[in-house]
Amino acid sequence: MDWPALVLSLKLAGATTLVLLPVGIILGRVLAFHDFRGKRWLEAAITLPLVLPPTVLGYYLLIAMGVASPVGQAWQALTGDTLVFSFSGLLIASVVFNLPFAIQPLQRAFEGVGQDLRHAAWVGGLSTFATFRKVELPLAWPGLLSAGVLTFTHTLGEFGVVLMVGGAIPGETRTIAVSIYDRVQAFDTAAAGIMSAFLLFSAFIAIAVVYGVGARAVRLRG
Amino acid sequence: MGWARGRCGSVVEVLEAPAPGGLQVRLHQAGPIRLAAEFSCAPGELHALVGPSGAGKTTVLKAIAGLYRPRGGVVTCGSVVWFDAESGTWLSPQDRRVGMVFQSYALFPHMSAQGNVETSLAARPGPERAERALALLAQVGLGDKAHRRPADLSGGEQQRVAVARALARSPDVLLLDEPFAAVDRRTRRRLQQDLADLRTSLNIPILLVTHDLDEARVLADQMSVLHQGQILQTGTPEAVMSRPASDLVAEILDLSPGG
Numbered sequence: 001m002d003w004p005a006l007v008l009s010l011k012l013a014g015a016t017t018l019v020l021l022p023v024g025i026i027l028g029r030v031l032a033f034h035d036f037r038g039k040r041w042l043e044a045a046i047t048l049p050l051v052l053p054p055t056v057l058g059y060y061l062l063i064a065m066g067v068a069s070p071v072g073q074a075w076q077a078l079t080g081d082t083l084v085f086s087f088s089g090l091l092i093a094s095v096v097f098n099l100p101f102a103i104q105p106l107q108r109a110f111e112g113v114g115q116d117l118r119h120a121a122w123v124g125g126l127s128t129f130a131t132f133r134k135v136e137l138p139l140a141w142p143g144l145l146s147a148g149v150l151t152f153t154h155t156l157g158e159f160g161v162v163l164m165v166g167g168a169i170p171g172e173t174r175t176i177a178v179s180i181y182d183r184v185q186a187f188d189t190a191a192a193g194i195m196s197a198f199l200l201f202s203a204f205i206a207i208a209v210v211y212g213v214g215a216r217a218v219r220l221r222g
Numbered sequence: 223m224g225w226a227r228g229r230c231g232s233v234v235e236v237l238e239a240p241a242p243g244g245l246q247v248r249l250h251q252a253g254p255i256r257l258a259a260e261f262s263c264a265p266g267e268l269h270a271l272v273g274p275s276g277a278g279k280t281t282v283l284k285a286i287a288g289l290y291r292p293r294g295g296v297v298t299c300g301s302v303v304w305f306d307a308e309s310g311t312w313l314s315p316q317d318r319r320v321g322m323v324f325q326s327y328a329l330f331p332h333m334s335a336q337g338n339v340e341t342s343l344a345a346r347p348g349p350e351r352a353e354r355a356l357a358l359l360a361q362v363g364l365g366d367k368a369h370r371r372p373a374d375l376s377g378g379e380q381q382r383v384a385v386a387r388a389l390a391r392s393p394d395v396l397l398l399d400e401p402f403a404a405v406d407r408r409t410r411r412r413l414q415q416d417l418a419d420l421r422t423s424l425n426i427p428i429l430l431v432t433h434d435l436d437e438a439r440v441l442a443d444q445m446s447v448l449h450q451g452q453i454l455q456t457g458t459p460e461a462v463m464s465r466p467a468s469d470l471v472a473e474i475l476d477l478s479p480g481g
Contacts, residue, residue: 114328116324116325116326116328117328117330119284119287119289119315119322119324120322120324120328120329120330120387121330121341122288122289122314122315122316123287123288123289123315123316123318123320123321123322124341124342124344124387124390124391125316125342125344125345125391126316126341126344127316130344134341135330135341138332139330139331139332
């Protein structure tokens with residue numbers, strides 16, 4: 001077992017989830033409750049990472065954050081470090097890559113709350129924020145949990161984007177999925193097997209939790 | 223088991239006096255939903271909006287409640303301007319003091335009946351909130367079911383929770399969107415009687431959206447016939463039904479179920 005790689009992966013997954021949940025709540029709510037010009041294009045852009053080959057996404061992120069890019073140069077001027085091949089660059093890539101996993105469950109969940117319940121709350125005198133806190137969030141929490149679990153687990157296992165943007169610097173950007181690949185290349189199938197089993201197990205648990213919570217929420221709403 | 227049965231003024235005892243004055247509504251826009259509606263409703267009056275589904279009845283209610291902003295028109299309640307397109311006045315739903323019973327009630331499924339009513343009392347201190355919510359639920363005959371969630375209540379009971387929630391804020395106007403559509407015939411009769419009792423003790427304008435002509439005839443003082451967002455005729459139910467202003471009105475009244 002490559003422990004530094006596992007720790008790094010857990011760190012990356014946790015940070016990605018923490019960044020993406022607020023983003024997912026805001027964008028998921030906007031998409032669920034508002035109609036505006038270009039909404040379909042925004043939805044398509046958010047869904048893109050789901051169908052795009054990770055290497056393609058990784059390639060563009062590498063270009064966008066590279067030393068020659070404005071973003072990369074601004075980052076370097078600010079921190080004195082390069083964005084690519086660093087944990088921060090990996091985190092940005094990971095956030096982009098996981099957008100659909102965080103936003104879609106939340107959008108569906110807020111759509112499930114429906115406009116009438118929000119309207120009823122407003123007419124009763126609850127502010128927009130109070131309505132969010134007392135009505136929308138308590139009813140959309142299975143979506144919030146799904147978004148969190150899916151983002152976390154998906155980040156644990158991501159490979160293509162990580163390799164493109166982060167390389168495989170031990171302790172800095174070599175995640176557990178990259179480590180599995182390295183171990184297989186080195187004919188160390190025992191280590192690769194343990195790490196693969198770990199990822200398989202965590203993915204299975206995650207999906208079971210998401211399904212279980214979904215079923216429970218359906219029962220509660222009657 | 224009624225809203226106010228046999229105890230004239232019972233619900234009203236729990237409420238504050240409404241602001242005096244009737245509701246004046248004038249809405250017009252060419253699109254996206256066509257609207258050409260003008261009517262008024264005095265305190266204590268029950269005004270029915272009748273028309274086929276898709277006639278824009280719910281849109282009119284939403285415009286009054288502040289949930290839909292039309293391009294043109296004026297809505298005033300007493301001396302307070304809620305909406306005036308020309309001056310750009312637009313009060314939020316929170317600022318309008320409207321009581322609204324939604325079609326299929328829109329009760330919060332994760333809260334008890336009491337919790338539902340308490341959401342309309344958020345401006346009050348906690349202990350008073352619970353006390354008032356319980357008093358209102360007792361008035362509508364649900365005192366012993368205050369802790370139940372909507373899913374554990376019958377259709378008629380859900381409707382009465384929705385009414386209690388709508389009245390909790392001591393509204394200046396009561397809006398009822400097809401409040402009897404989701405219950406069986408027998409319950410409907412009873413709830414209609416409850417509404418008839420309630421309105422005698424509730425001195426605010428009441429708007430009732432319905433596609434049921436019988437309901438309008440039994441309950442309403444005034445009735446407006448809506449078609450494609452346009453009010454074709456307004457008058458007492460007897461007058462409108464005996465002397466429809468046009469062939470279209472006659473056709474709508476004939477086609478409406480129960481008419």
